[in-house]
Amino acid sequence: MRRRRRLGAAGHAICRDRTSRGGAWRRPPGRPSPPAAPAGRLANSAAAAAASRHPDSMRLRLAPLLVLAAALVAGSPPSAAQSVLRTVASPDLSRLPPGQAAWMRETRASFDRTRGELAGEPLAQAYAVLASAYTRMGLYDPALTALWNAEQLAPEDPRWIYAQGLVAHARGDGATAKTQFQRALAIAPDYLPLRAALAGLQIQAGDLDGARKLLADHVAKHTDQPLPYALLGDIALRQKRNAEAVTQYQQALKLDPPATRLYRSLAEAYQGAGNAAAAAEARAKAGDVPVRLNDPLAQGLFGGPGLEAVEPFALDMSSAVFFVSIGRYAAARESADAALGRKPGDAGAIAMRARIDAAEGRIDAARQRVATALAAQPDNALLLLTQGAIQEMAVDDVGAQSAFQKAIAADPSQSEARLRLGQLLMRTGRPADAIAQFRKLTELHPNDGEGWAQLLAAEAAAGRCADGLRDMNQVLAGRPDYGFVIQLSVRAASTCRGATAEQRRKALADAEKLYRLSSAGEVAEAYALALAANGKWKEAEETQAAALFGAVSSRDATRQALYREFYDRFKAKQLPELPWPSQHPLFKPERPTPAAAAP
Template sequence: MHVIRRAIQRLVPGLAVTLLLAGSLWAQDDNAITRFGVELEAIPFPDLEVFQEAVSDSLQSARVVFKTKQAGAQTPRELADAYGRLGMHYQAHEMQDPAGAAYRNAVALIQDDARWFYYLGLHDYESGQHDAAIEHYRRVMALEPTYPAVRMRLGLAFLDSNRPGEAETVFRQLLDKDPDHAAALTGLGRVAFRAEDYANSIDYFERALVAQPQASELHYRLGMAYRQTGDLERAREHLEQRGNIKPQYPDPLIHAMQGRSQSSQFYLQQGVAAGKEGNFEGAVNALSMAIAVNPKDDAAHVALGLALEQLGQHDAAGMKYEEALRINPENAEAAFNLALLLDQRDLTEPAIPFYEQAVTNNADYTEAWYLLGHANMRLGRYARAATDFTRVAQLQLDNVHVWHLQALAFLAAGQCEDALTALATALAINPNRGDVIQTQARTFATCPSATAEQQQIALADARALYDLRPDLEHAETLAMAEAALGNYQDAADYQAQAMFESFKLGGPDKFPGLQTNMERYRDQQPAEEAWPASHPVFAPDAFAYPTESDDPS
């Protein structure tokens, strides 16, 4: 289900929205001044009322400390340090305007501290000023040539400045020192992709994914590269796994800067990062801090619930999902996770309202529709299940498995004509799916509206399946097809073989319909249904999502 990957993808983007809203609410902190013979910029200061209390307190405290150090600075280095540390506080909360001004003052005062050039380069890059970022990163390399992260950031700035040759040189320098550097491999893959060298781009992206399997963004890049080569199957496989997690690389200066954040989003990001690394205890601690800072952060409650599930604390996880829904009843992720938690504990009926809440809040929530369909199938609500699978099929038009599920739901609901329509669609996508061929053969053999031509198709397909593997299911299917054409003796013979095979698997009583159909064939009557309502085919395992195969067996 990849639940954690989906939750991580939707939690972090909310941070940018809050900060964009705050971004224009600046007041001038002080006027431009001259100190130590250097003209310094005024630092804009945000309106703290738009921030969470912990954030506003942190920024107010940083401002007070800065003012004290600014007044007491006896040397350019002391004043530069005050400006630089103030910039770190602003940048930790993604406030680019005051952060940039503070860093520019710091590097104007002293030119030999790599930290302030590095943070200024990061500010430039995040502000879209890639050429300026390149110059500042180069300054860092001159001052601190052994700092590893700056070379990676320089390569990315080259790449985004449409200077792929220089980017490639930098990425190769990183690989010379570390052949498994996932971020550098990704950079080379991007260079190759731009050059339309798709084979090499795939190679680099695949190597990066081996180095960092959690870097889900690589699936998107691989999907696009495979699409360019015409390998649409592999493209689809990777695109279905795509996410927002980029390849990571050590960057102590960034961690030092981020540590100044006091927002719930910061702790949320820290918790999500810990979860990606499998450190679920650390995730719980960080996410608990996020909730302590902002108890109304429904996304943090959802993320904490996911981490608690990984630690086996399912009751506590359920309480977090419930709390998230109390805060925000439109949180589709919270509703889905609570439904899934209940469903996996065989509490199917209580789970259904939460699946329904999830799809009401997000009509394109494929997994929720899919599991809702299965839940309705298990409870015998077949018409509702057919509606659920219809929605999944609309969202995944080329998914044979879902069209087959829709057909089974229609069959169980007594709507064999609708089932045949769904089966025809499934076989148009993949004409070699053995399970779909068998369902169609049984439906042709039992549906009252089936034509003689369709009954002949059922017989031909059933014989092909039987010849491939003469097991219980295929023998029973061939018996149905023979009986549909009035060949009752042949039907009885194949049904007898099916019953013989059943003894190897527990006896005929374990397989609904075997004895009933044998009696019908002896009475010169065809089978009435593809499978009895009690057959497990109408309650497939929702959590065992099959892969498609070209093997009709």
């Protein structure tokens, strides 16, 4: 359940701050949406989210990052690549509404005025912004030419290759889109939107096994995003593996509970598995909210700023974020240094550069950079948060705790600082102190089921399981269909010695219902706990054995160890005292570590 958190994850906060700063987005008057490529049955599935990259069709948890932005300053001398650039034709704008045509002419004129002053990477960025403008007008040929030029100027930058694939897909050229996505993936294999886009095309083309492998390779390393599981569910559904489809859709919904569109596919999977009652229940929950996917490049391409609205600093920062997200730290350092060159005192740029240092193992350099900045900005919450995270990596828990507390004092809504402080307190054996931090997180983000799990774990570890059960039931009083919290309530009622017989019976009934919907490992474990709490030891042992078998089959050594702890307890007819195994990351969060060796 827990996500591995490392310093240097994408975003202005170290890994989970719910806010992100973006530049001003100037949309052309009456901007049309780019046409969606034919999707057939994918229209109501997760594959449609991967195939259609238009930002208005996505539910994004983070504000858009300015990736497609122009550099309005002179760059390095012209490179050899500039001699082979193609002329971007000025298309006929007569078919556009007058307001859109005027906006497009203004954007092209702005590009033509600045093109001669730019070279190399800044010129590539300018071509990308021009391509964004043409794409938003549905003028795909000049957009592709502009992006081809961007690639020639920065051939190792996967963004412009990926963008060519997005535009090719928007114009209905799936073959070219696939080729470009494959080329970009070879450079940036960990960029999920790119992998999902390629998988979506493979699903549409009927290459289900190829798409399945592409997504399975991703979830083998990254388990915190809902879209890969949703796409795996689509593949299983098409291959008539209905039970597996149910499991994949349930995992996607666990990670993204508001994605109500998934319930349509889930209902179909249940129907195929012969569970008409579960299918009807899922169908009743179906809505129009798609699976979330944060794809800043696609959002910039289809809804980014005009050339005149660009701030070079935002370009540098967003580029640094992007390169960190795909593990290209040298490129990230360049972008962060460029941002610092423009705004030497900007806390966000300083924090980003320090995080890159820390992610590469240069802990002392990261510490010094932040300490120097804090001397001038002692109450800056972002800098204090960054200082705390670096201290954690340096195994200085006292210093980290102090920095996190100062960050919270400077900004009480700083969720990242509260999360990290709570995890630090859990890791160092102080769950009672962690409760307040996790409780505040649930107030700040009530729809984040993970926050409720952290709160329950802290309360249980502190010997306050009755409080935890009451908290979960209060959530369910207002949201009785909140499936993830139902599972938490089942775990609390089944393990808390203060729970009543009626609460344990209700936990069993709720767990049976969840288990009928999904036999995923964690759901199975919650059901096993409820069975054991009601004296059904043999059934509890068998149910937990099924979860353990799933972990063995997937060669997941971590889950095997966790599931075996409860299996041994059930076999010995011993009811666990905690809602999760004692070594679960909720009780023992990992210490953040560098993502790469220092160069």
